[in-house]
Amino acid sequence: MPKTKSKPSYNFEQCMRRLNKVTPEFDFDSINAKMRKDQPKTKRQFVRKLFLLEERKVISGLTYTEIAGIVSCNEPLVSKARNNRLATKSTRKKSMTLDSSEEEEVCEEIKQYYKDGKIVSPQTLRGIVEQKAGHSVGHSFHQSFHDRHDNELEMQIAKRRDEKRMNVKIQDIRSYIEVLKIWILGVICAFILQLDETGYQAYHDTRPQPIIVPKGVADVPAHLPADRSEPHFSLLAVISLSMEFFNPIFLLKHGFDEQQLINKGLRKNFNCYYYSTENGNMTLEVFKLIVRELLVPHFQYLRNEYNLPNQRGFIISDGCKCHVNHEILQILAENNIALITTPPNSTHYLQVLDLGVFGTYKEHFQQLRRNHHHDTLAELLQLSASAYQMSVCLETLVNSWQKGGIERDTTAWPWRTKISEQKFDGIIKQCEKDNILSKQIGTRVTRKYKQSDFDVLNCDLLKDE
Known part of the structure; x- marks a missing residue:
């Protein structure tokens, strides 16, 4: 009697x-911690648990093929488990809609x-x-609401404030080139660092800002202020010309819950740094x-x-007031580190x-957020750390340095x-082209700022090598 092929058994640990x-x-x-909580008993439950974690943005999207390989099942089972979840979710949402009289109000x-x-x-x-309604609604509720009442309301995109055209002087760039030739030409690549910050506003940075107005209104406000109550943080990135990078450095508002960050896998001084x-x-x-805890020890190492x-270290940065403060320049000079700043408006x-x-x-x-706007700060930082790790791949770092005019001579080691x-x-x-364009278009300058210096700002404090 021929043997029948039995179905592969379910084993949670193997999965x-x-x-x-x-x-x-x-x-x-x-x-791992979330999967072991209420541990799935069957393959179908395991698949549903994966989709639940995907909805909560704990894991990135896995393909049906990958999930089928994890659970040792066929793809139709994965599809069926997902469709069941979506059907349940859709049924749940129908009971959350306002009735017509409430929507008219x-x-x-x-x-x-x-x-x-x-x-x-x-x-x-x-x-x-x-x-x-007495409960929360989805982040895209305003779109469906507008579709139901397009005869009374319309959505318009708020206009941004006119900004001063960022003009950079050609002579400043030529002077900057000479500074680089004098100070860093021929220096070992590992001793050249570049640092800068970028901010992130949970909703404000996601898409153009729509506003909802009565039908036929033409005068759109000049801008839509960001909702500062939403999660906000800054990321300080530090990379070297040897194509290495620091772990992400987060700047957070006072009062954040450190335990939530730990629960999301963010451990200070291990895979990230954060300051309040x-x-x-x-x-x-x-x-x-x-500077004291990260940059100085890095150069000493x-x-x-x-x-x-006695090798001098170099940091290339913009002219942010925090970066060029006299106390910072003094600390860097005491540790034989030169600070080079780029010309104004040349970012x-x-x-x-x-x-x-x-x-x-x-x-x-x-892409990791998938346009969800109700993430907690810990969820945002977890996704931000993952996105940062993906963005500092070798190819991106090499191309970024080359675009800035600084390259590696790899003919000999180091x-x-x-x-x-x-x-x-x-x-x-490109600067000459943009400056001509800016003269033709012309924008109104509403504020005058003092032009910041650029060069090796602490050269007077450095000791001769």
């Missing part, structure tokens, strides 16, 4: 081992808001509806801590590693992190710094 292989090590501790409130000179953003609309400030932006006191105790031409890393970081971040004249010629031509 978790397979899951570990397709999940970044950075995120697996949190996933909401429309009248929006019209009254407009008469009173108030802006009705999607957040405002959701707040009104949640107060009436009043508004989540860089301050002088925090930057002094970062390099000097020991290369057996070059979009010369700032290496802005030329490649930050754009890639925000693209990855938004690799040395070289300045690309060809890249800087292209940068200067």
Whole structure:
């Protein structure tokens, strides 16, 4: 009698081992803890648990093939488990919709808001509806609400404030090239660091800001202020010309719950760093801590590693007040570190992190978020750390440095710094083109700022090598 092939049995531990292989090590501790809580008893339950964690953004999206491989089942079973979950979710949402009379009242409130000179953003609309319904609504509720009442309401995109065209002087760039040639040409690549910050506002940075107004209104407000009550943080990135990078450095508002970050796999001084400030932006006191705790020890380690105790370190940065404060310059000079700043208004031409890393970081971040706007701060930081790790891959770092005119000479070890004249010629031509364009378009300058200095700002404090 021929043997019949039995179905593979379900083994939770085997499934978790397979899951570990397709999940970044950075995120697996949190996933493992959540999967073991209410441990699934069957393959179908295991698949449903994965989709539940995906909805909560604990794990990134896995393909049906990957899930089928993890659970040792066929793809139709995975599809069936997902469809059952979606059907349950859809049924649950139907009971949350306001009735027609309540929605008419909401429309009248929006019209009254407009008469009173108030802006009705999607957040405002959701707040009104949640107060009436007694429960929360989805982040895209304003879209479906507008579709049902398009004869009374319309959505318009708030216009941004006119900004001063960022003009950079050609002579400043030429002077900057000379500074680089004098100070860093031929220096070992590992001793060249670039640092910069980027901020993130949970909802404000996600998409163009719509406002909801009565039908036929033409005068759109000049701008829509960001909702500062939403989660906000800053990321300080530090990369080297040897294509290495620091773990992400987060700047958070006072009062964050550190235990929540630990639960999400974010461990200070292990896979990330975080500091608290009043508004989540860089301050002088925090930057002094970062210099003393991270940057100075980094250069000391390099000097020991290369057996070059007197080798000077270099940090390239913008002219942020926190970076160029006299106390910072003094600390750096005492540790034989020179601070080089880029010319004013040249971020979009010369700032290496802005030329490649930050754009890639925000693209990855938004893909991981999947346009969800109700994430907690801990969830945002977990996704931000994952997005940052993806954005500092070797190819992105190499391209970013090259766009900024600074390259590696890899003909001999250790690799040395070289300045690309060809890249800087292209940068200067682009500056000339943009300056001509700005004269033709012309924008109204509403504020005058003192032009910041650039060069090696602490050269007078440095001792001769």
